[in-house]
Amino acid sequence: MLHLRMIVPTDRTDAALELLETTVGTAHVAVLAGAARDPRGDVVLCDVAREAADGLLAELRALGLHKDGSIAIENIDLSLSVRAERAEEEAPGEGADAVLWESLTDATHEESTLSATYLAFLTVATMIAACGVVLDNAILIVGAMAVGPEFGPLAGICTALVQRAPRLAWRSVTALVVGFAAAMVLTVGFSLFMDAMGLFHAGALAAERPNTNFIYRPDWFSFVVAVLAGTAGVLSLTSAKSGALVGVAISVTTVPAAANAAVALAYGAYGQAWHSMEQLLLNLAGIIVAGTLTLVAQKLLWARHDTGPARRPRH
Structure with a gap:
């Protein structure tokens, strides 16, 4: 109720x-x-x-x-x-099947705002992932995934496409592009600083890294997981099951891919940086496609009995 x-x-x-x-x-x-x-x-x-x-x-x-x-x-x-x-x-x-479109639009509008807090969370998450990349530590990668706030703008794009809300779409795209660009630039500086302190080194990036090499090796499984995560994420928003968003956050390789690209750029490993960017774009595309299709399906399914408020006779 x-x-x-x-x-x-x-x-x-x-x-x-x-x-x-x-x-x-x-x-x-x-x-x-x-x-x-x-x-x-x-x-x-x-x-x-x-x-x-x-x-x-x-x-x-x-x-x-x-x-x-x-x-x-x-x-x-x-x-x-x-x-x-x-x-x-x-x-x-x-x-559980009803979509409260007013609430969804308002929530995604707030979550897709390019604010100092949003940038701080995304930057910190990317830096944590950079540490995980260098140390080949899967726990740090998972932690960075959970901290990253990027699903807000992604959900905003999906909602904007279905609701035909160009202002929300522009706001979400801006938050996504500017946010990742700023986080990566700052993580490049962070990587150089850590290298100067003797905590990061190029050899770690060139190593086999069995726990984290999936970050710069995109394949169809990456896209499939992103599609499934996008579907689950949108369902969690529309059904007010916010707890599921944590699981969505640690299922997709967005923040880790951006972090790996930033570290690779800092050391001039442009090939690995490019593959990391492919991973990032593949995951973003999968989430947006799946999230949009999920909202379209919900809208069509609910339209079967959503013909306006049903009336009860007055006594």
Whole structure:
């Protein structure tokens, strides 16, 4: 279940209440008349089944509440209510299959912002992976994968392609390209500094490295894993199963490939740097293709019974 908290202009409160009370999948409608001060209006509260939320939000936006009032949405972790159970049973489809497009767009918009924090995480992750490359340490590589925040922009690109949102697409591509470019440049400097300190050496990069040589040896398995990870990552976002994102992060060779390319560039090993970039691009492409197709499939499957909020007769 989701909880909606709305500020509704007084001239539209009746219309909003009629919509909430006649939509299948809603429960616990409450009104605090005149409680809102900025903007002024009535505070309207409601719980709604996840599978009915997307259509309901579209209708609320049609009333202009997002412009003249507000619509806030929260997940309900526990609801002990027979009415809530009935609302979930009456709502069409299953909540786990429903995609809340407004929430997905908002989440990917935030995660795909090119911010100082995003750059810091990506740079630190790339530097950790650089240490793993030189030491041939798979644990450090896995740790770097988990730290890297690059799935946010990748999910943003997928969402933008399906929702035809060019601004989100541009923001996501910018965060991805600029983020990796900056992280790699800084990691080149980090590698040279570590070499000057006697902690990195060219011999380690030229060694066989049985634990990490997959990073600069792209093959079809790399693409297959990226496709599977992209599918799992998008499903975790749309179903609010955020814990699965950790598994996605440590399944794809994006940050390690960028780190290996940076270290190789620092030592002039341009062939290995090029193969690492191939690995990076192959993984990025696989995630974007799989994520986009997953969202398209979810949209088509849900469209079979998502014809707008189902109505219940008024008594």
